[in-house]
Amino acid sequence: MQENAPRSLPVIVITGTPGTGKTTHAQLLAAQSPVPLQHINVSELIKEKMLHDGFDEEWQSYIADEDKVIDELEPLVSAGGGLILDWHMCDAFPERWIDLVVVLQCNHTRLWDRLEARGYPLKKIQENNEAEIMNVVLEEAREAYAEDIIVTLNSEDATELESNVSRIVQWIEEWLKNQEP
Numbered sequence: 001m002q003e004n005a006p007r008s009l010p011v012i013v014i015t016g017t018p019g020t021g022k023t024t025h026a027q028l029l030a031a032q033s034p035v036p037l038q039h040i041n042v043s044e045l046i047k048e049k050m051l052h053d054g055f056d057e058e059w060q061s062y063i064a065d066e067d068k069v070i071d072e073l074e075p076l077v078s079a080g081g082g083l084i085l086d087w088h089m090c091d092a093f094p095e096r097w098i099d100l101v102v103v104l105q106c107n108h109t110r111l112w113d114r115l116e117a118r119g120y121p122l123k124k125i126q127e128n129n130e131a132e133i134m135n136v137v138l139e140e141a142r143e144a145y146a147e148d149i150i151v152t153l154n155s156e157d158a159t160e161l162e163s164n165v166s167r168i169v170q171w172i173e174e175w176l177k178n179q180e181p
């Protein structure tokens with residue numbers, strides 16, 4: 001296993017099936033973190049910086065070019081970290097970049113409602129719903145990262161959102177203490 005690059009602030013992945021609450025958590029965490037963390041919505045970054053191989057009409061989504069995404073993010077990680085990486089494709093990031101992987105999970109009926117409200121086509125709702133039931137993102141995280149940096153959290157409601165973010169804030173405080181010489 002490669003050693004983590006030295007950095008003064010942590011790099012946290014917030015992942016999960018679309019609709020589980022990644023962006024909602026990342027925004028609140030960026031606001032409540034005891035140290036500045038930059039929230040990067042990777043799907044938005046892909047659109048903005050054209051880090052894709054075109055738009056898939058059938059799935060109504062951009063086809064991410066993972067190499068371009070990594071090249072775009074590498075300088076930020078190398079510059080000292082302090083990032084919240086918000087993306088459903090959690091296994092795309094090199095292991096050495098990452099200090100914590102938060103996998104959000106949500107009851108699939110609730111997830112269905114959230115994706116429907118977002119206006120996703122039925123096929124995309126079904127696929128994401130199935131992925132959530134099958135724990136696809138969690139399995140990908142387990143294949144890509146050491147078990148002890150993965151945390152699975154439920155994201156059903158506002159109370160869980162608050163407690164999840166408090167838990168991550170506590171983790172950041174511990175991480176910072178562990179960096180002290």
Ligand code: DAT
Pocket residue numbers: 016017018019020021022023024025114154155156157158159160161
């Ligand atoms: P993602 O970034 O994983 O696609 P999101 O943060 O955009 O998900 O959330 C999708 C919708 O669900 C949005 O309307 C906010 C809502 N939501 C997500 N997690 C929630 C939670 N824990 N409590 C209440 N609403 C939540």
